[in-house]
Amino acid sequence: MLRALLGRWRSSLRLLRPAHVEADRAKISVSQLGHRYGNKVVALEDVDLNVRSGEFVCLLGPSGCGKSTLLYALAGQVKPTGGVVSIDGRRIAGPGPDRFLMFQEAALFPWMTVRGNVTFALAARGVPRAERKDRAETYIRRVQLQGFEDALPHQLSGGMKMRASLARALAMDPTVLLMDEPFGSLDAQTRIHMQELLQSIWLRTHKTVVFVTHDVHEALMLGTRVVLMAPRPGRIVRDLEVHLPMPRHPEDAALLEMVRHVAGLLREVEHRARPEAPAAPSSPPPRASAHAAPSATESVRGP
Numbered sequence: 001m002l003r004a005l006l007g008r009w010r011s012s013l014r015l016l017r018p019a020h021v022e023a024d025r026a027k028i029s030v031s032q033l034g035h036r037y038g039n040k041v042v043a044l045e046d047v048d049l050n051v052r053s054g055e056f057v058c059l060l061g062p063s064g065c066g067k068s069t070l071l072y073a074l075a076g077q078v079k080p081t082g083g084v085v086s087i088d089g090r091r092i093a094g095p096g097p098d099r100f101l102m103f104q105e106a107a108l109f110p111w112m113t114v115r116g117n118v119t120f121a122l123a124a125r126g127v128p129r130a131e132r133k134d135r136a137e138t139y140i141r142r143v144q145l146q147g148f149e150d151a152l153p154h155q156l157s158g159g160m161k162m163r164a165s166l167a168r169a170l171a172m173d174p175t176v177l178l179m180d181e182p183f184g185s186l187d188a189q190t191r192i193h194m195q196e197l198l199q200s201i202w203l204r205t206h207k208t209v210v211f212v213t214h215d216v217h218e219a220l221m222l223g224t225r226v227v228l229m230a231p232r233p234g235r236i237v238r239d240l241e242v243h244l245p246m247p248r249h250p251e252d253a254a255l256l257e258m259v260r261h262v263a264g265l266l267r268e269v270e271h272r273a274r275p276e277a278p279a280a281p282s283s284p285p286p287r288a289s290a291h292a293a294p295s296a297t298e299s300v301r302g303p
């Protein structure tokens with residue numbers, strides 16, 4: 001018993017702690033959220049989530065557990081069939097300039113240069129014409145795309161397109177950034193670079209970020225909080241604060257220990273979601289990372 005306690009104290013898993021955020025201290029407050037699509041699929045049920053201003057929350061879970069639906073409800077693009085979503089105490093009724101939603105596709109205007117895309121966002125925000133060029137260059141520098149201001153999207157690599165998209169998002173200056181697997185289509189090396197870039201931008205701006213990913217390593221690289229979801233119906237089963245200092249290094253031993261632990265929890269979620277599965281798992285484990293093999297050490301909240 002004592003040995004177990006000592007082991008736990010020594011382990012970096014002590015830096016993973018259950019999150020408890022009161023609604024009245026939250027920037028984003030989700031209460032009793034439910035969503036049933038027209039085809040009767042219950043994508044979300046009884047979801048409660050409070051996010052403080054400046055937190056970086058990663059939503060993690062198997063395919064179909066409602067991560068995107070929850071994110072779109074925060075964006076105001078899905079009108080939930082039950083419950084309430086509020087930002088700064090005001091109920092969300094639709095999309096608004098305080099939130100910006102990013103996807104896996106960079107979604108740049110193909111006929112505009114990088115500078116043109118960023119300037120367009122500044123114009124949409126009402127920044128005076130005379131200031132737009134300088135301000136666009138600041139955001140382009142921030143995402144390390146200087147030298148490519150006049151390039152068209154088709155002249156950029158996947159990672160560069162995503163950086164341009166990030167510059168445009170920053171130019172919109174939302175208080176909340178909502179990201180749906182934004183780095184999902186990038187190769188492993190570019191993905192790590194994008195994570196480091198996003199982390200450095202977040203450290204500087206402390207925007208509130210809700211970031212959807214399948215990748216446990218990515219969630220622990222970036223998140224101050226990791227929220228685990230389970231499917232059928234989509235719900236939250238764990239909500240953990242990550243007290244690992246930033247900036248984080250992808251090969252850090254404490255980070256990798258947490259990755260193994262959370263991958264184990266996720267594997268359990270996936271196993272429970274498939275009661276018909278045989279005792280010996282035949283399906284592949286959740287994507288933990290290129291760096292660590294998963295192992296379960298703690299159980300998840302029941303349905």
Ligand SMILES: Nc1ncnc2c1ncn2[C@@H]1O[C@H](COP(=O)(O)OP(=O)(O)OP(=O)(O)O)[C@@H](O)[C@H]1O
Nearest residue numbers: 037038039041043062063064065066067068069070
């Ligand atoms: N427009 C839609 N109409 C009907 N059902 C939908 C719609 N969008 C999603 N669903 C269903 O709702 C559930 C949750 O979907 P959602 O896209 O939110 O999951 P997800 O966790 O983001 O999955 P993934 O990791 O694969 O992106 C799934 O069962 C899905 O089939």
Ligand SMILES: [Mg+2]
Nearest residue numbers: 067068069180
């Ligand atoms: Mg999704």
